[in-house]
Amino acid sequence: MSNPVLRGIDIHKSFRDGKNKVEVLKGVNLEIEQAEMTAIIGSSGSGKSTLLHVLGGLDSPDTGQVFIKDKDIHKVSTRNQGKIRNQQLGFVYQFHHLLAEFTALENVAMPLIIGGENQNAAYDAAEQVIKKVGLGERLTHKPSELSGGERQRIAIGRALVTKPACILADEPTGNLDTMTAQAVNELMFELNESEKTSFLIVSHDLKLADSMQKTYQMKDGELELIKH
Template sequence: MTSELLRCEHVSKSYWDGNHHLQVLQDVRLSLHEGELLAIVGSSGSGKSTLLHCMGGLDQPDSGQILFRGEAIARWSPRKLADWRNQHLGFIYQFHHLLPEFTALENVAMPLLIQGQTAKAARRRAEQLLERVGLSARGSHRPAELSGGERQRVAIARALANKPALILADEPTGNLDDDTARQVLQLMLELNQELQTCFVIVTHDQQLADSLPRQEQLHHGRLVPKQATQR
């Protein structure tokens, strides 16, 4: 068994919507290990994105805690939390969130430059990643010049730039047609195996979830384990 990477301990989260109190997450308990591949599936509005934001330190639970390699992230300073996200996490969203004025290569290199790497080293790493996701010939193109699937591949390359231990993917295929979605999913499966990067993929697509070795279902704010189809 590989070592534990991240753990959610009794995580609960609620919001106020006008005069209504909405309980989004209830006593969520989840353990992730190095190199694991997990789908979290649930209907729209079930709290999947909220859970992902808590796991990534973008939001704080009302109660419970998130631990990364045994350390409670809520105890960290804002600076340490930001450095942790930059060094150890990668994020992929339904909409690619690429910077439109920059090329594909520049978008992938951006996290490396923020981390303090030289322009030469960042460019070399970005070129390697674009080649791995099948876009070595598209590095000079801006997002508007790329297809939806190509933009999402660039977003995956960007998420991997700093060799993170954990990728948090929020509906990464939700804005793609079926064929392109399958290709993007297959790419993530291959990268998980090659790099031993842990992937957590949040989705409402049950077919996608069933293709992963482990899945959890969010039901009324609680995680319910489900036996997924083995690859």
């Protein structure tokens, strides 16, 4: 197999709770290959979101390494961290985090514009991605004019627009009704197939986890590979 697009090695992370030290991640290891669909399941508070933040360079581990392609994201400058995140990773959350005052097109183009892309080129690329997620007729709509499922599709489009190696998704369907959630899940699989983008999805949805190529379970800060 090729080099993993994302690799976590012996990740430890703890927080202070008053005088107590709470160990949230206890030596976590994982690998995600190109075009792989991977799920992490586990109860609330087991450390899943913390792990996603550390893997995405949004939070630092106490010890351990995170390689995105061949770069250790926690060993580079903050500026380069931002660059790696912008170019190699896409993020999707339970709440879409779209900017209310901008249209769907502007929201999706934003990571490219932040990355220094020419505005017209960014808008062209954003339009293509929005068509891919099935919302070509919603380019000029603002988030308030879109349904929950449409907002989440636009959020996935925004994550995809930089052609990242891996998309990190934290409960991406947790805020949607069953039918809409199903449609969003199907969209992620379609995009994985057509774009060869890897997805790492934190979810409570056991059915979704079961349909993945690889599934990890997080329990008390430890990660176990339960399906491969």
